[in-house]
Amino acid sequence: MQTQAIINHIVLWLKNYATQAKVKGYVVGISGGIDSAVVSALCAKTGLDTLCITLPIRQAPDQLQRANAHIAQLCAQHPNVRAHNQDLTPTFEQFERSVSGSRPQDDALAMANTRSRLRMTALYYFGQINGLLVAGTGNKVEDFGVGFFTKYGDGGVDVSPIADLLKTQVYELAKELGIHADIITATPTDGLWDTERTDEQQMGASYPELEWAMAQVAQGKSREQFTGRQQEVFDIYVRLNRMAQHKIQPIPVCHIPTDLFQAA
Numbered sequence: 476m477q478t479q480a481i482i483n484h485i486v487l488w489l490k491n492y493a494t495q496a497k498v499k500g501y502v503v504g505i506s507g508g509i510d511s512a513v514v515s516a517l518c519a520k521t522g523l524d525t526l527c528i529t530l531p532i533r534q535a536p537d538q539l540q541r542a543n544a545h546i547a548q549l550c551a552q553h554p555n556v557r558a559h560n561q562d563l564t565p566t567f568e569q570f571e572r573s574v575s576g577s578r579p580q581d582d583a584l585a586m587a588n589t590r591s592r593l594r595m596t597a598l599y600y601f602g603q604i605n606g607l608l609v610a611g612t613g614n615k616v617e618d619f620g621v622g623f624f625t626k627y628g629d630g631g632v633d634v635s636p637i638a639d640l641l642k643t644q645v646y647e648l649a650k651e652l653g654i655h656a657d658i659i660t661a662t663p664t665d666g667l668w669d670t671e672r673t674d675e676q677q678m679g680a681s682y683p684e685l686e687w688a689m690a691q692v693a694q695g696k697s698r699e700q701f702t703g704r705q706q707e708v709f710d711i712y713v714r715l716n717r718m719a720q721h722k723i724q725p726i727p728v729c730h731i732p733t734d735l736f737q738a739a
């Protein structure tokens with residue numbers, strides 16, 4: 476692929492969108508992972524205000540360290556980049572305490588998604604007070620393949636600059652953008668759990684495998700055409716994609732038959 480041309484295309488797209496929306500630039504949550512590193516580097520290259528925010532919630536120190544090193548690198552390279560750290564751990568723990576009377580034995584998934592939604596709330600707060608839009612970090616496999624994001628959490632964004640790129644293509648952009656090797660080699664994780672769970676552990680397949688399955692489905696292939704691990708991955712992808720339709724499709728609206736608007 477033409478990596479540099481794709482970078483230029485996205486940077487121009489971000490610039491034009493911000494100009495039309497009459498905003499000063501973008502705010503991006505920085506996790507120490509590849510997607511947010513690439514999106515923030517693209518925003519930085521627009522020359523527009525770019526606010527990079529770390530939002531730790533009982534976060535693993537190595538993730539925060541990678542995030543801070545990335546932000547420091549961007550700030551050194553671009554005068555339009557600013558940094559902010561907002562520890563959301565006390566907010567999250569207050570939330571945990573306030574729902575403690577209603578908590579079932581296992582609400583780990585609901586709490587994981589709560590972390591993501593608290594981050595979204597903080598990003599919109601800092602976006603609004605600074606005249607910035609929230610730049611999303613979802614890629615094509617996460618957003619339109621397996622729906623591996625939190626609805627109204629990290630899925631709640633104003634623009635999606637890399638959502639037409641597969642995860643492997645995001646890595647190509649990262650190399651071209653000079654993203655630090657520590658981020659490029661980090662294992663993808665959503666960092667939403669108290670004990671580490673990589674994306675691959677959660678989904679049961681790696682991103683390259685899921686991309687392969689996404690392509691097979693797009694070509695109209697069926698599970699019977701595969702055996703062994705390929706069939707397993709195909710099934711995982713199809714199951715996750717089916718379960719995520721409510722996030723991939725527009726929110727269902729209950730349409731009212733027009734005759735019901737007439738007097739009875």
Ligand SMILES: NC(=O)c1ccc[n+]([C@@H]2O[C@H](COP(=O)([O-])OP(=O)(O)OC[C@H]3O[C@@H](n4cnc5c(N)ncnc54)[C@H](O)[C@@H]3O)[C@@H](O)[C@H]2O)c1
Pocket residue numbers: 584587588591617622623624625626627628629664665667674677721722
């Ligand atoms: N990019 C990442 O790596 C990343 C980021 C955040 C979350 N995640 C992962 O993504 C997963 C998110 O979990 P999830 O999908 O259960 O949470 P979600 O909150 O995104 O979606 C579940 C919610 O959607 C609604 N819903 C469910 N079925 C529906 C339907 N048929 N129609 C309309 N609404 C419906 C319900 O309100 C339900 O609580 C987790 O495994 C989390 O770890 C990954």
Ligand SMILES: Nc1ncnc2c1ncn2[C@@H]1O[C@H](COP(=O)(O)O)[C@@H](O)[C@H]1O
Pocket residue numbers: 503504505506508510511528529530531532534594612629664665666667
């Ligand atoms: N700790 C974090 N600080 C700021 N922003 C974060 C943090 N963790 C996640 N984010 C944002 O959410 C998306 C999705 O995160 P996953 O790690 O893939 O779940 C990430 O790209 C950041 O923008």
Ligand SMILES: O=P(O)(O)OP(=O)(O)O
Pocket residue numbers: 506507508509510511512612662663664665
């Ligand atoms: O969204 P990020 O930046 O956290 O990347 P990853 O999901 O690869 O950890």
